[in-house]
Each structure stands twice: as C-alpha cells, then as structure tokens.
Amino acid sequence: MFYFLAALAVGFSIMVVITRIPVHSALSLGGVLISIAAIFITLEAEFLSAVQILVYVGGIMVLFLFVLMLFSIEKWGGAALHTRTWKTAVALGVVLAGELLFFVWKGITPSLPQIATPAGLGGNIEAMGWALYQRYLLPFEVASVLLLVAIIGAVLFTRKQIPKDNG
Amino acid sequence: METTGAGIPGPMDLIPRHYFFYTNAMNEPFPLKTVADTLAYFGQNMGALGPELQLLLWALIGCMILEVLLPDQSKRLTGYAALGGIAFASFHLYKIYVNGFLGVFFNETTVIDPFSIFFKALFLAAALLTVLLSLRFMEIENEQSGEYYALILLATIGMMVMVSAIDLLTIYIGLELMAMSFYILVGYLRRNRLSNEASLKIFLLGAFASGILLYGFSLLYGLTGSTQLSVLARQLAAAPAQNREMIFLAVVLVIVGLGFKIAAVPFHMWAPDAYQGAPTPITAFLSVGSKAAAFTVMLRLFLGSFVSVKGWFLVLGVVALMTFVVGNLAALLQTNVKRLLAYSSISHAAYILLGLLAGREFGGIAASSGYLLIYTFMNFGAFAVLILMRRKGIPGDQIADFNGLIFRHPVIASLMLIFLLSLAGIPPTAGFIAKYMVFAAIIKAYMAQPSAMLLTLAIAGAVAAVVALYYYFLIVKAMFTGESQAEDLPALSFSPGVTAAIVITAGMTMWVGIFPDTIMRMAAYAASNWGAW
Numbered sequence: 001m002f003y004f005l006a007a008l009a010v011g012f013s014i015m016v017v018i019t020r021i022p023v024h025s026a027l028s029l030g031g032v033l034i035s036i037a038a039i040f041i042t043l044e045a046e047f048l049s050a051v052q053i054l055v056y057v058g059g060i061m062v063l064f065l066f067v068l069m070l071f072s073i074e075k076w077g078g079a080a081l082h083t084r085t086w087k088t089a090v091a092l093g094v095v096l097a098g099e100l101l102f103f104v105w106k107g108i109t110p111s112l113p114q115i116a117t118p119a120g121l122g123g124n125i126e127a128m129g130w131a132l133y134q135r136y137l138l139p140f141e142v143a144s145v146l147l148l149v150a151i152i153g154a155v156l157f158t159r160k161q162i163p164k165d166n167g
Numbered sequence: 168m169e170t171t172g173a174g175i176p177g178p179m180d181l182i183p184r185h186y187f188f189y190t191n192a193m194n195e196p197f198p199l200k201t202v203a204d205t206l207a208y209f210g211q212n213m214g215a216l217g218p219e220l221q222l223l224l225w226a227l228i229g230c231m232i233l234e235v236l237l238p239d240q241s242k243r244l245t246g247y248a249a250l251g252g253i254a255f256a257s258f259h260l261y262k263i264y265v266n267g268f269l270g271v272f273f274n275e276t277t278v279i280d281p282f283s284i285f286f287k288a289l290f291l292a293a294a295l296l297t298v299l300l301s302l303r304f305m306e307i308e309n310e311q312s313g314e315y316y317a318l319i320l321l322a323t324i325g326m327m328v329m330v331s332a333i334d335l336l337t338i339y340i341g342l343e344l345m346a347m348s349f350y351i352l353v354g355y356l357r358r359n360r361l362s363n364e365a366s367l368k369i370f371l372l373g374a375f376a377s378g379i380l381l382y383g384f385s386l387l388y389g390l391t392g393s394t395q396l397s398v399l400a401r402q403l404a405a406a407p408a409q410n411r412e413m414i415f416l417a418v419v420l421v422i423v424g425l426g427f428k429i430a431a432v433p434f435h436m437w438a439p440d441a442y443q444g445a446p447t448p449i450t451a452f453l454s455v456g457s458k459a460a461a462f463t464v465m466l467r468l469f470l471g472s473f474v475s476v477k478g479w480f481l482v483l484g485v486v487a488l489m490t491f492v493v494g495n496l497a498a499l500l501q502t503n504v505k506r507l508l509a510y511s512s513i514s515h516a517a518y519i520l521l522g523l524l525a526g527r528e529f530g531g532i533a534a535s536s537g538y539l540l541i542y543t544f545m546n547f548g549a550f551a552v553l554i555l556m557r558r559k560g561i562p563g564d565q566i567a568d569f570n571g572l573i574f575r576h577p578v579i580a581s582l583m584l585i586f587l588l589s590l591a592g593i594p595p596t597a598g599f600i601a602k603y604m605v606f607a608a609i610i611k612a613y614m615a616q617p618s619a620m621l622l623t624l625a626i627a628g629a630v631a632a633v634v635a636l637y638y639y640f641l642i643v644k645a646m647f648t649g650e651s652q653a654e655d656l657p658a659l660s661f662s663p664g665v666t667a668a669i670v671i672t673a674g675m676t677m678w679v680g681i682f683p684d685t686i687m688r689m690a691a692y693a694a695s696n697w698g699a700w
Contacts, residue, residue, distance in 0.1 A: 142340045142344060145344060146340060150347055157351075
C-alpha cells in the first residue's frame, strides 16, 4: 500500500515539473498532496490527513487555480517557464538525492521515545481536541489573537483609499 | 482581575507554586466535568495573565473601537487609550510583583517568575516609550490611526507570552504574535516605498526564520516526546549517544530561528533595511522589544533546557564573533543614522550574547538582563532625538542633518551626546555599566574554566567597543563641528510625548550610570530562582 501511494506521489510530482500547462501542473500538485494524505491515513494519523486535504487541497490548491485563471498565464508561452534554470535544478536535485541515499545507506536511526497514545479516546482527532482545549489552552487562545492581528494586517494593506500625503 | 487569594506567599518568598486543577500524568483528560470546575480553573489561572488581558482589552476596545467612533482629526485619542492600557497593565504587573504571585500556570505552559516579571516590565516600558514617540510622529506622517496603537499593544502581549512561556508551543505562538504585529507595523507607512520594501523583507525572512525554528522545535519534540522545557532538559540530559547528531541539528535550527529575531550575523540581512524603512518609533521598538523577547527565549532554552547539549556553545560563540566583526565594520560605512543605529543594534546583540555565553553560574543571566534594560533606555533616547529631527518635508535621518545641531539646539545635542556615549559604553553613562556587567561575567567564566573561545570573545568585545566609538562619534562630530547647510530650517518637532520620552530615557541613562546598584539589584532579581519550576 505504501509503495503504491508513494509511487503515485512521485509520479504526480514529476508531472508538476514536466507538464507545460500551468493548470495541469497545479492539478498534479493536488494529486501529490492527496497521495500524501492517503499515506497519513495508513499511518493512523487521520487528523493530519484531514487537515492536509482541507488546507492544502481545499484552500491552497484552489487559490492557485484562481490565480492561474485570473492571470491567463498561457500568454507567457509554456516553454519559457522552465528552460533557463533546469541545469541548476537538476544539479541540486542530484545532490539532495545523494544526501538522502547516503543517510538511508548509513542508517542513522535515533532512538525515539515512545510517545504515549491516549487510551480510551476515540482516535487521534479526539485526543487532539483534548490536548488543544486542556493542556494547550493558553497557546490556543493566544492563537486567536494572532489570527486577529493577521486580519488587521490584511485589511490595512488592502484598503483601497490611501489618505493623501501632506508631509 | 483578582491577583490575591488565600495562601499567597509574601514578596520575599520566591518559591513557585503550581496552580493546577489536577495532578494526573500528562495526556490524560482533566477532570473538568462541570461548569463550576471550568470556572474555578480559569479563576486560578487567569490571575497570571492580568497584564496581558489588560493590554488585550485596551487594544481592542480602547484603540480599535475608538478608531471607528472618532472623527479623523481626533484619532490621537486612540494613542492615549494605548497609554491607559499600558498604565493598567503596569499596575497589574506591580500587584503580581508585590503579592509574590509566582508559580506555574495553565498546565505548565506558562510561568510567573522573577525573570518574567523583570522582562514584562521592560516590555511595558518599551511599549510606553514607543507610544509616546508615535503620538506626534504619526501625525507628521499622516498615518494616525487606532490600529497602529492596537498593534503595538498586541506585539507587547506576544513578547509577554514569550517570556512567560515554558513550553515550546507557547513560545512559538507568542513569537508569531509579536512577529506578525511587527510585519504590519514596519510597513505601516503605506505611501513610503522604503517602508513597503522593509515590510516585505522582514515578512519573508521572518517567515522563513519561524519555519526553521519550528523545524528545530519539532525535532526536539520528536526526540524527547515533550514540549515542556523542564521535561526537555531532563530528556536531553539522559539522551542516548546515537541521538547526539539529531539533537545538535535541532539546536542549530533553533539558533538559526532565534538568530534572525536578535539580528545576529549571519542572520542579520533584514535588519538594516527593515530599520530604515519602518516608522522611527517602530524601529526603536523592534530593535529593543523584539530583541529582548528573543533573548529571553534564548536564555530559557540555552541556559535551561540545553545545558547538557554539547556544541551549542561553540556555534553561538562563532555567531557572536561574526556579529562583532560584521556589525561594527558595516556601521563604519553608513551615512544614514537609522541604518547606523541598525548596525549598532546588531553589535549590541553580540554583547548580550556574551552574557549568555558566560553562563548562569557566573552571572550571565543578570548581565544579559541588565544589558537589555539599559539598552532599552539609551536606544530609545537616540531614536527619540531622531524623531525630533523628522519634520514636515524633512526626513532628517542623514548624518549630515545633524550638522551644527549644537548651535541651534544645544540641549538636544547634549542629550544626543549622552545617548551616543552610553551606546559606546563610556562612563559615567548607563552603557558603561551594561558593558561592565557583561565583561565581568565573561571574565569570571574565563577564570573558572579557561577556554580559547571565551578569551577571544572578551578581546573581540573590547576591540569592538573601540571601533564603535568611531562611528558614534561621526554623529557627534557632525553635531559639534559640522556646518549647517541651510539657514531657514524649520524648528524641531517638539511635542509633550517626545519630551516626556527624552526626559525618561536621558534620566535613566544618567541615573543608572551614576548609581548602578539599583539596576544591578534588579538584574540579580531577574536571575534569582532561575528555572525553579
């Protein structure tokens, strides 16, 4: 199962870079993200998988598509998008792959502590809820203030009327 | 908010108490079954948040709602509301201090200890000075509005959450709240291209830094199974040998993430541009508040949780050395006073790092805390003078703008001289005391455990102080000997707020310089009962 999903993810990510039509690129990226969400389910991380789909596929991918539609990117001419820097990209990719293979080969395996899975709670979504509203209540509340700040910022910077400068 | 209750220890009793509603092991649900339970839980824990809640209340109701209700010409009132919020928050903090309301709250995610009380007072002082400096400045820039003051208060809340945090998650959320407010404040002058550029730079680099910090935190969580700093310390000390590389990697990532916030070299690239583009009061707030908040987290992590980790000392030592070299050499070439002060702020970060590197046993915490408090006053003083120079149509932030200031405004020029002497560390100003505390700590550490790194750091610090003297005196030279290029310059933009800020900062700079024992006692208080939770 893992190999099937992993192959799917790798296949889609190759599609992201080789396709010449931006919309196909974006849709393939969605494919990558969904395959990874499926891998999360096989790892019994239902919450992470749900968030992956909601936030990345539901939110960010749709935004990408909106941007592509609004800017009618076809005018750029597909090929020009990925010819200039491909040599550097391939070199970096080879280095990264080599690095990963080296560490897999050498096999550095830190001994990880067993993180207690809460018993008697229905799966990790419910456990997440307990953690958020009880143990991490304070950070959770502060996060709401953080979001408020983000909203203020977005409103401020996108407000149309800029008062006249008389300074 | 009620901060007193039965069995609260007196001011001298520094033993923290745990305000728990339950004492089960982690991960088990709390027995908060009824509404009454929940209310009791909040009642016990909310007292610890008094100052933060006050600031939040005044930011939302005082600043944001007034902003909507007030006509354009009286927007300045929102600034007074911010002052009110700071006054009430200070009162709460004072009550917490006097009542000795120390302890661990919210299930070991936040703590009230002398260290956090000291730094919360520092943040409130910085916020107060920022608002005082902004009242007139934002009018000149024609950007007076309530959100600006609300964001200053919200950034202060973020800093307060950071300094009280003893949990990686709380640290991170506090840091983001502070950083997010600053991204907006830096770009507040929307008609100014420099301000836009500054905002974009600090936003992009800050977001990367946060990401890297989060990588470090998640590795730490993976390796220890906990986000609590005290558990982290225990687990890292008992970690098996094959985990050492991973732990080191996590710690380096944390250094990178926090290095951005304190603007240490090589993570300082954003600082000069952001400092130059931001509204000047925000530049001062950014260079003091953001730096101090990140340093509190560094002190808690490196002298608390990471003491058993090998290798971070060397990494931070090299960072401090590079910061000395680059910060001071780059400052020599500046012609813009804001940029010059930005590089000066970078090199001050290196001195504060010296305190951290000296370690806890040799008074490093007290030295760093005292340095940050003194730096707050002298740096705000220098920026206050810079704000006086900003007049309608005149940016007033080039060194040449200071030419012949002594002949036109002898008092202001003399005060600027005091602030610059203090930044350079010349007695009898406060800056000397700050440098003295840091050097005393590092020399004590060297005497106890001689190492090449400590010696190099001490020498680098001394040499850097000499170099720094040169660039601060570029401004002094302009003030005293420079020829004023124009005759009919408009008067400096005096206002009650700026005058009050200058009086406070100059008074503190001289008073601390002449009577250093108070600040030393305060710094010792900050370092007392360290990590007892």
